[in-house]
Amino acid sequence: MLEKNFEEKLREDVGLPTRDLDPTPEQVAFGREHFSNTYAEFIETFGYGRVRGGRFQFCPIDVFRPLAALIFKADPELSHNDCHIVGYDAFGRDVTVWSQRFNVVHVDLLQYKIRNLSLAPSDLGTMPIPVPVNPVPLNRETRTRSILPSTADIGECWDWQEGKMFDRCVKGLGALEFGEVYGFVPSLGLTGYNTRSRVVENVRRQRALEHFCMIAQLQPFRLVRNFGPREETVREIG
Template sequence: MLESFFADTIDEIGPPQRCLPLTAEQDARLSKCLPSSFMDFLRAYGLGDYFDRKVQYCDPAEFSPILALVFGADADFSHKDCFVVAHSAFGRLICWSERHDHFEIDLVDLRLTSSKLAPTKFILPPGFEKRERSSDPNILARSLLVSDRRDYEEFDAQGKPMFDRCIASYGRLERDECYGYFPAIATVGLDSPIRRLESIRRVKALEHFAILAQLGTFHLMKLERGQYTVIRPIG
């Protein structure tokens, strides 16, 4: 039976599409490292996608070499206890850490975010009490499920969303594909005008992500007042 949040969210947005059922080997392997609430979701639906493959769920084993490239010898993050459970159409990795629960890696912008290690600080209105962050992995795993089509969007240099325009220009993604910038944004600057529709190609996700993971030092960052602040380098 699905945990209530997963069940309610799927009632709202529908089940993932084009799903591949978990094999017995995948079930046995992943159940050792992922929360049971998320495993129940994978057992029910397998590895599928949401919103025309804007987000694709994946086998973490395939992405472990990419995590090794990103992390290096980092004290907090290791490919041995961190797992990519999904990726966006442009290169954001949705991950689970056995030590630090949900975190994400933006391969385009060389950015790692963690609500545990670098939480966003909200200014609460008078009378509102700050809620303590849960320590239950089955609750924390709720953030591994996408809930809104607007999430995981990519924006061009003018701040315009790109996903639907990429579909119109380059076609819908197949399983294990992504949209990539050529040249990569990390090689020309994060604010480069290269961040535009004409710079996009449809490519194999794993191959492209492995290249992006080697283009520079990643940084743990915190979101404050709509801006990212660097906490420390990764590695």
């Protein structure tokens, strides 16, 4: 049975995924043992697929294990042995990872940034933190909801002039199939993120795993956090 808050968010906010690939019994069993019953029930019920019009898709953990190894290397805290990639957005700005020790981790493959609230909590200074009226007990089942894409801008990428690119990529290149992403050629890891190369004309439809594994090797990843209005690097990963 799906945890109730997970199911509510899935059905009322995210929308049900396209069933592009059925999980194997081994994948379901691994998800139940190393993630949660809710995750196992989710992939068993709905399979792996795309949501929000292809802006985000859920992927098999075992298939994307090579990418996890390239991102986390031999990091003492975020080990690729217990960090599992469960989904990614249309450009690779949000690769969603489940850490068995630190819960959800977000990886930005375009800017080589990693965020995790347990290892690098944001410092909001004097800003008040809202207290939930009916707090939900925190455990593996309730935390599973955090893998669902939660913002309206998920899957979006902005060009160097701050123009949105997703719809233009769909119009010019066609909608993404399961297992595909919109990738920059040449990679922003080579040309730089804040350059004029970040334009629709440099985007191609790519196989996600192969493209991600290639760009993950171009620069080291950094654990970052928000510090007031600024962003700061906590440390390098690996």
